[in-house]
Every structure is written in C-alpha cells, then in structure tokens.
Amino acid sequence: MENDDRTVLKVSKLEVVYHHVSTAIQGVSFNVSDGELFALIGANGAGKTTTLRAISGFLRADNADITDGEIIFLGQKLNRLAPHKITSMGIALVPERNKVFETLTTDENLAVSVSQSRERKQIERTIYEYFPRLKTHKNHLAGFLSGGERQMLAIGQALLCAPRLLLLDEVSMGLAPLIVSDLLKTLVQMKDDLDLTILLVEQNAAAALDIANYAAVMENGRIVFDGTSQKLLAHDDVREFYLGLRKTGEQSYTDIKQYKRSRRWWG
Ligand SMILES: Nc1ncnc2c1ncn2[C@@H]1O[C@H](COP(=O)(O)OP(=O)(O)OP(=O)(O)O)[C@@H](O)[C@H]1O
Ligand SMILES: [Mg+2]
Known part of the structure; x- marks a missing residue:
C-alpha cells in the first residue's frame, strides 16, 4: 500500500453519494501496487461495490456521483470518465x-465481450486453459451454467478486455467452499502468469485474506483498518467479527475442558 512508483491505483x-442525498462512502483512501492482490472486505452495505463502481465508472447507471476525492490510475485521473474509456x-x-x-452460450458470451482482435483468439484459448470446465460447456447457454x-465465464469476459487491473466483486458468492478455494487459486495463478493486478471485493474474509497480499476492512462507508493479510489475520477485531474466530491467545471453554481431560489421562 506504499505510495511509490509501483502504485497502479490511488484512491484518495x-x-x-446516491440520488444526490445518500452518502454511501466517505474519506475512502487506499493504494494498490503493481502485481498486488488487494482485498476489500466488509459486511453488507459497507460500501465495497460502490467503491468498485466508482473506479470502473459505473456510478451513473445507479444515479450516484463522486462528490469528493479522486481516483488515479497509472497517473491519470478517472473521476467521471465513461466506463468504456476506463476499460480501454x-x-x-x-x-x-x-x-x-444468460440467453447466449459460453462461447457467444466471450464473443460479445470484446470485438474481434488479433489477440482475442489467443486470450480465448488462455481462458479455456485456465477454466477447462468452460470449454466443456462451450456451446451451452450461460443460463444453465x-x-x-458463471463466475469463471465472467472472469473470462473481463480478461478479454486485456486489463492491467482486474476488479472482482464477490466471485465467491453462493459457491461451495471447495469451489471458492479452487477459483481463487486459479485467480492467483492467472495474476502471476498474466502480470495482472487485482482488487478483490469479498464478504468471505477468510477466503480473501488467504490469497491477498494486502487488505482493507470497510465499515459504514469508511476504511476502518488496513494492512498485510498476515497483520489482519492477527487482528483481534478482524478475527472476531469477520473470521468468526476467538481473539488471539484466548482459550475457549472446550479447549480448557480438553486440556483438563488430557492432563487426567496422560499427566
Ligand atoms: N443504487 C443504489 N441506490 C441507493 N443507495 C444505494 C444503491 N446501491 C447501494 N446503495 C447504498 O450504498 C451503501 C453501500 O452499498 P454497497 O452496495 O456499496 O455495499 P457492499 O459493501 O457492496 O454490500 P454487499 O456486501 O451487500 O454487496 C448501502 O447503504 C446501500 O444501501
Ligand atoms: Mg456489494
């Protein structure tokens, strides 16, 4: 999160504000460095999606505006640029x-994402290599995936834009834990192979902190703490409220009971 020449995205x-009246996020600042996997975690309504919409330029569709601050991507200010410009x-x-x-096949979904280009076919091959299941379902309607x-296909569509920075909003939503873990592992592999930088939004804090280098926690439209994943995993409030774990060093009743039992048996 250092602000140096490796900074790809700088949010200050x-x-x-939604509908000119409702402030969704305030004073949100963070930097994402080149090659980093940065996770933004937080409960429902914390402002994670709003932050990604602001960066990608999709606020206007929801009658929302950036009323303060700025977003700088590779030295260029993004505030109020149109989504297609930001993608380019x-x-x-x-x-x-x-x-x-949903009414198009897997293959068609990839085809409509970006118009034909020389690199397109190569990227499409890469997507099918990372996600062989998509290749198997190439001609199936996306509505039946x-x-x-579907998450794999959506990631594939985003990759066709040949991004430097990939923004992912809740790719784990509704998925079984093992599938989440596989999907996130593939993402990390992709990031390294394709020289991507990733800003990932997740409610599943455990899954996010498992793969992220750096993370920030949002509550009520603000970032309340940030740090390396290791630092957050050791943070008492993060452990208690986002990971459902006990505070570091604290023992539960079951631990103490187990300890007494083992003393009686072995001691
Ligand atoms: N289209 C909208 N119109 C008005 N208010 C909105 C709109 N979208 C979001 N909000 C409000 O903005 C705040 C932040 O919402 P946001 O969707 O960014 O949260 P989130 O962290 O992504 O939550 P979740 O984990 O549930 O997806 C919430 O109070 C929400 O009610
Ligand atoms: Mg959201």
Whole structure:
C-alpha cells in the first residue's frame, strides 16, 4: 500500500453519494501496487461495490456521483470518465450481479465481450486453459451454467478486455467452499502468469485474506483498518467479527475442558 512508483491505483478521500442525498462512502483512501492482490472486505452495505463502481465508472447507471476525492490510475485521473474509456485504459470489472448473458452460450458470451482482435483468439484459448470446465460447456447457454462456471465465464469476459487491473466483486458468492478455494487459486495463478493486478471485493474474509497480499476492512462507508493479510489475520477485531474466530491467545471453554481431560489421562 506504499505510495511509490509501483502504485497502479490511488484512491484518495473518495466520497460517493446516491440520488444526490445518500452518502454511501466517505474519506475512502487506499493504494494498490503493481502485481498486488488487494482485498476489500466488509459486511453488507459497507460500501465495497460502490467503491468498485466508482473506479470502473459505473456510478451513473445507479444515479450516484463522486462528490469528493479522486481516483488515479497509472497517473491519470478517472473521476467521471465513461466506463468504456476506463476499460480501454486497462481496468476491467467483474460485477456483483448480472455477470453473464444468460440467453447466449459460453462461447457467444466471450464473443460479445470484446470485438474481434488479433489477440482475442489467443486470450480465448488462455481462458479455456485456465477454466477447462468452460470449454466443456462451450456451446451451452450461460443460463444453465453452475454458479462457479458463471463466475469463471465472467472472469473470462473481463480478461478479454486485456486489463492491467482486474476488479472482482464477490466471485465467491453462493459457491461451495471447495469451489471458492479452487477459483481463487486459479485467480492467483492467472495474476502471476498474466502480470495482472487485482482488487478483490469479498464478504468471505477468510477466503480473501488467504490469497491477498494486502487488505482493507470497510465499515459504514469508511476504511476502518488496513494492512498485510498476515497483520489482519492477527487482528483481534478482524478475527472476531469477520473470521468468526476467538481473539488471539484466548482459550475457549472446550479447549480448557480438553486440556483438563488430557492432563487426567496422560499427566
Ligand atoms: N443504487 C443504489 N441506490 C441507493 N443507495 C444505494 C444503491 N446501491 C447501494 N446503495 C447504498 O450504498 C451503501 C453501500 O452499498 P454497497 O452496495 O456499496 O455495499 P457492499 O459493501 O457492496 O454490500 P454487499 O456486501 O451487500 O454487496 C448501502 O447503504 C446501500 O444501501
Ligand atoms: Mg456489494
């Protein structure tokens, strides 16, 4: 999160207001460095999606505005640029909802994402290599894909934009834990192979902190703490409220009972 020449994205004191009256996020600041996997975690309504919408330029569709602060991507200010312009600058978003066109096949979904280009076929091959399940379902309607396959397809569509920065909104939503773990592992592999930088939004804090280098926690439209994943995993409040674990060093009743039992048996 250092602000140096490796900074790809710099968000400073960002404020977003919906419908001219309702402030969703305020004073949100963070930096994402080149090659980093940065996770933004927080409960429902904390402002995670709003932050990604602001970066990708999709606020206007929801009658929202950036009312303060700025977003700088590779030295260029993004505030109020149109989504297609931001995409062409190298940012692709996998949105929270409506990720794929349900009435088109997998192959067609990839085809409509970006117009034909020389690299397109190569990227498409890469997507099918990372997600062989998509290849198997190449000619199936996206509406009949499983939740995990839809997430894979949505990630594939974003990759076709040849992004430098990939924004992912809740790719784990509704998926079984093992599928989440596989999907996130593939993402990390992709990030390294394709030189991507990833900003990931997740309610599943455990899954996010497992793969992220750096993370920030949002509550009520603000970032309340941030740090390396290791630092957050050791943070008492993060452990208690986001990971459902006990505070570090604290023992539960079951631990103490277990300890007494083992003393009686072995001691
Ligand atoms: N289209 C909208 N119109 C008005 N208010 C909105 C709109 N979208 C979001 N909000 C409000 O903005 C705040 C932040 O919402 P946001 O969707 O960014 O949260 P989130 O962290 O992504 O939550 P979740 O984990 O449930 O997806 C909430 O108070 C929400 O009610
Ligand atoms: Mg959201």
